[in-house]
Amino acid sequence: MDDKENEVNVLDELNKGACMGRDAIHFILDKVSDDDLKKELENQYNKYKEISNKISELYPEYSNDEPHKTNAMNKVMTWYGIEMKTIKDKSTSKIAELLLEGTNMGIIEGRKLLNHKDVDESTHSLIQEYVDMQENAVEKLKKFL
Secondary structure (H helix, E strand, C coil): CCHHHHHHHHHHHHHHHHHHHHHHHHHHHHHCCCHHHHHHHHHHHHHHHHHHHHHHHHHHHCCCCCCCCCCHHHHHHHHHHHHHHHCCCCCHHHHHHHHHHHHHHHHHHHHHHHCCCCCCHHHHHHHHHHHHHHHHHHHHHHCCC
C-alpha cells in the first residue's frame, strides 16, 4: 500500500467514526429530556462535524474522491439499536450509558488509528484531536449516569 492510499484509508476510517458519532447523537437527541445533556450533545455533534470538515479539507491532498461516510446499513443498525435500547428506558442515565458505550468504541478505533506511525503529521494531529474530543466527551457524559 502506498503512502497516499494509507492516508486515505486512515482519513476514511476517521470520518466514518465522526459520522457515526453524529448519527448516534441525531438519532438519540429527541429522546433527551435533560437540557444540560441536550446542550452537551449538541456541542459534541458540532465537534464531530468540525472534524469531518477538517477531514474534507485535508482529503484532496491524497485523493480526488470524497471521504467515506457511514453506509445506510450502519445508520439503520445504529438507529435500530438506539430504539431497542431506549424502548423501556429513556432516562438521562440510560441515554448517557448508551452514548458512553459508543464513544468508548470511537476512542478504541481512534487509538488504533494513532498507532499508524506512518501517517503525515496533519493526519496524526486530526486523529489526536478526535480521540481527545471523545475522551473529553466521556468525562462530561459520566456526570449524567
